Amino acid sequence: MALFSTTGIRGISNETLTSEFVLDLARTYGSMLKQGSKVLIGNDPRTSSEMVKSAVIAGLLETGLNGFDTGIVPIPVLNFAVKQSYDAGIMVTSSHNPAEYNGLKFILTNGMEISENQEKRFEQIYKRKNFRRANWKKIGKYTEHNVIQDYETAVLNFIKLKALNLKIVLDIGNGAQGTVVPNLFKQLSCETVILHRTMNGFFERGPEPRPDTLTKLRETVLSEQADMGIAFDTDGDRAIFVTGREEILMGDVTGSLLANEILSENKGGLIVTTVATSSLIDYVVEKNNGKIIKTKIGGKIVGDVIIKKKALFGFEENGGCMFPQISPSRDGALTAVKIAELVASSGKSLSQLVAKFPKFHQLKARIHCEEKLKSKVMTYIKTLVKKEVKKIDSTDGVKIFFEDDSWILIRPSGTEPIFRVFCESKSQKRTEELEKWGVEKVKEAIKKL
Missing domain, CATH: 3.40.120.10 (Alpha-D-Glucose-1,6-Bisphosphate, subunit A, domain 3)
Structure with missing residues (x-):
């Protein structure tokens, strides 16, 4: 089984994510980096984060890297700081997983998570356990360093x-x-x-x-x-x-609102998002004579394309927006500040700003599915979508477009033992029908297997 999920390595604290396991993961990343490199380490507030971080620091110092502990910080702060002043970073977090989980995200000097190719190299080193061990004279140093003020200054x-x-x-x-x-x-x-x-x-x-x-x-x-x-x-x-x-505005809407502003200011440009994003972004991009690339789901995937294609902006439907001038990774605080600035500068309410866009009705569902069944369930789902469809997109899972321009996306989560169902149409009733169909088909597949 692969070490990496869609983003990072995760597990249940003290069960599948033990101190011994984390120590070897840190030794692996340390062996990939040049001896003497500066690595920034941050964590979220989970009960296990101090334990996990201690193992991370030990593994890095053992391989001759210098560890800089910045304490509890949001990951966009760590990503920004790494991009500015460090050779690499490690964030101790399990993102949106339940409290008993924790994990690690490995950050490169450009502020992005390691790529899929680098993940493969990581797994090779980990499996061989051929870690670098520094001579006693070159064991790394540990320092505490606060990076929040520099980030806040950059945002302001x-x-x-x-x-x-x-x-x-x-x-x-x-x-x-x-x-x-x-x-x-x-x-x-x-x-x-x-x-x-x-x-x-x-x-x-x-x-x-x-x-x-x-x-x-x-x-x-x-x-x-x-x-x-x-x-x-x-x-x-x-x-x-x-x-x-x-009104609750999901990330599709606020991301499209920001994209509209950015494209208007730049008289066009490239926006990057995922196949799970609302068709609202297609309307916004076309209205502003822009261009769009849709990728597989995953912040690091979107971020990689932003860098390679020199895009103006990127986002995911889950509320993660990426501003490459600050960092090509998702940033909740900067997203919050930019939307608030848009409201303040317009003199209109957030509801009024959104009301100028066409309305798309969306629903999302989650169905529990054991990891070992995911590929078989996905194969079964693909056999059901041959009729009455306009187009099928297999970029990530299977996305089915119908003649009325409604769509449904069914995909296995890369971070949890669940299937996700995304659906959208121009009417609430049609969207509810799509959600019901998708959930039933996933449950049907699980029951048969």
Whole structure:
């Protein structure tokens, strides 16, 4: 079984992700890098993060690398700092997975996660256990170093307005953005109400900002008469918005809103997103005479294409937006600040800004599926889509387009034992029909196998 998921290496703390395992993973990455390299290490607030990070630091120092511990930070802060001043980075996080999980993301000097080819080299070194061991005179050094202020300065310099004067409810989700985003909005003259700020490794709301976990945020936006609410995931690379009218805007909508602004300012350009993104982005790109590339799902995949194709902007439907001027990786805080700036500069509400776009109805579902069945389920699903379809896209899973321009995407998750079903049409009823069909077919396949 491969070590890597869609993004990083993950497991259940002290079960499948033990200190011994992590030590070997750090030795592996250390052996891939030049002796004496500077590696920045950060972590999210999970209960196991200090344990995991200690093993990471030991493995790096053993291979002759210098470890710089920046403590609890959102991963976009670590990515930015690595790009500015370090040879590599490691983030201790399991992103949106449940609290019992943890994991590692390996960052290159350009601020991006290691590529699929580098993952293969990583696995080869790990399996051989042929790790470099530094001579006692060249064992690496350990230093603590705070990188948050430099990141905040870069974000504040990146936006045009220096005072937004908005009232915003921030749902930190007990995650790493508690160290950054409240202070950013304070510096931008915003009044904030903060939910779920405690960083103790227990997620009161749940680690992932989904519609079914955002009830308290919606209620607070209404009761506080706030301009908007913003929810973040555990490692802080995603942001989901709630309007002043309690509407939840998924990443497709806010990503398209930002893309519209960026394409308009640049009179066209290239946008990168994934096959799971709403058709709204196609409308936005065409309206602005832009170009679009759609990739497999995964932030590092989108980021790699942004770099190679010199795109202006990229995003995923899960709320992760990428601004290559700062870092070609997902950034929840910068996404939050840019959307807030757009609202403040327009003089309109977030609801009003979104209302100018055509409406697409979306639904997403999750079905539990054991890892060993995923490939067989996917094969079965592909046998069912031969009739009444306009087009089939197999970039990632199977995406089926119908004659009425509705579509459904069915794919196995790369990070959890589940199948994901994404569907979209121009009517709620049709979208519900698609979701029901997709969920039934996945369950049918699992039952047969």
